[in-house]
Amino acid sequence: MACCLTSRTPLNLGRRFYRCSKPKIENCEFWRWEDSSSGNSSIEVNLLKSKLEVATLKMENFIESLNAVKIERGNLKKKWRI
Template sequence: MSESTCDSISNSMMMTCFCSEMTRCFTSRTPLNCGRRFYRCSKPKIANCGFWRWEDSSSENSSIEVNLLKSNWKLQS
């Protein structure tokens, strides 16, 4: 998944992840979700807690979707 950091972070969307760190905001660059913002643990991938959430509420099952995508990606690797 290609991503880049958000230009600005809304104070109302500041949140902490499962390891009590402030999350970082990213913007998806994938064809399916291009321009859609999401938050994840600020630690490097190798050490993060796995927290991930869309900024908008258009997908109530986003964590399920992410886990499915991760599973599919691991199967293809």
């Protein structure tokens, strides 16, 4: 059986959703926004934009880390003359 809850996250503040009412270790992982079947596409678009922004930031951080590793590798090659 699903229970109806209200989101408290900044992105979805006040938005209602349903999820399995059983404890996390026993639940069936059912989860759905209350308004998802109503065709509220602007909310879905905003959610996707937010996810894209997060993914872009993660990718930029990864690229910076990779570049730092490449620099360190070059320094080690010089030090050990490989």
